[in-house]
Amino acid sequence: MTQKFTPAQLAEINRKLETSTTEEILNWTDQTFGNAAAQMSSFGLEDQTLFHIYWTVNPKARLMTLDTLRLPTETYSLFDQTKLRYGVDVEFFYPEMDSVAKMVKEKGNNFFYQGRANREFCCGVRKVEPLGRALATLDAWVTGLRRDQGMDRGSIDIVEWDAAHNNYKINPLANWTFEQVQEFVKENEIPYNELHDQGYPSLGCAPCTRAIKPGEDIRAGRWWWEDDPNAKECGIHIVAPLKA
Numbered sequence: 373m374t375q376k377f378t379p380a381q382l383a384e385i386n387r388k389l390e391t392s393t394t395e396e397i398l399n400w401t402d403q404t405f406g407n408a409a410a411q412m413s414s415f416g417l418e419d420q421t422l423f424h425i426y427w428t429v430n431p432k433a434r435l436m437t438l439d440t441l442r443l444p445t446e447t448y449s450l451f452d453q454t455k456l457r458y459g460v461d462v463e464f465f466y467p468e469m470d471s472v473a474k475m476v477k478e479k480g481n482n483f484f485y486q487g488r489a490n491r492e493f494c495c496g497v498r499k500v501e502p503l504g505r506a507l508a509t510l511d512a513w514v515t516g517l518r519r520d521q522g523m524d525r526g527s528i529d530i531v532e533w534d535a536a537h538n539n540y541k542i543n544p545l546a547n548w549t550f551e552q553v554q555e556f557v558k559e560n561e562i563p564y565n566e567l568h569d570q571g572y573p574s575l576g577c578a579p580c581t582r583a584i585k586p587g588e589d590i591r592a593g594r595w596w597w598e599d600d601p602n603a604k605e606c607g608i609h610i611v612a613p614l615k616a
């Protein structure tokens with residue numbers, strides 16, 4: 373899509389939404405983008421919180437996710453629980469099977485443990501490409517990013533022009549803390565991944581996620597074998613070319 377707002381208009385929208393509730397932000401999203409907006413969910417605690425509110429605002433809210441084909445069994449169970457709870461027809465996006473087959477044939481099944489470039493290659497095939505395909509169908513995508521998750525997330529706006537995907541990215545939970553998210557899930561009895569109770573605050577693919585120890589950063593369990601604490605992203609929320 374072409375940009376709907378000038379930089380000045382976008383700044384004004386953000387100035388207003390910065391003090392709005394999450395419901396108000398999602399109402400604005402609905403009124404502005406309608407059915408051309410969807411939540412792209414990882415089914416983590418933030419995304420479950422966000423979808424609960426989105427569904428309250430609009431019972432026909434769209435929910436998308438990426439199935440990398442390497443997710444934990446508990447995540448697949450949560451897909452089913454969420455569908456039952458909200459009656460939502462989850463839109464699944466999968467990697468291109470030819471690309472997966474070629475990658476596995478040439479590099480092996482668990483080659484991503486052998487250096488960051490390999491890991492990013494796998495994330496490119498299993499996550500970044502399907503994400504691009506999904507987002508190409510939307511004018512706006514809604515995410516559960518929070519500013520206090522660190523890395524580049526500290527400077528996110530509520531509404532951003534996403535030049536990489538040629539659409540808008542909406543971050544209604546930008547101002548929430550992890551404690552607020554946990555409380556909201558509990559109070560509203562929202563279905564969540566049982567691995568969260570086993571020391572996994574952040575979840576991704578099964579072979580690339582471990583439980584964290586007390587005092588560790590909440591994303592320390594993601595790609596734990598890599599040294600760089602600022603590299604705990606898979607390419608979904610960063611603007612970077614897909615590496616070959």
Ligand code: SF4
Nearest residue numbers: 484494495498577580
């Ligand atoms: S998280 Fe691991 S298994 Fe999943 S796509 Fe990335 S490297 Fe591959």
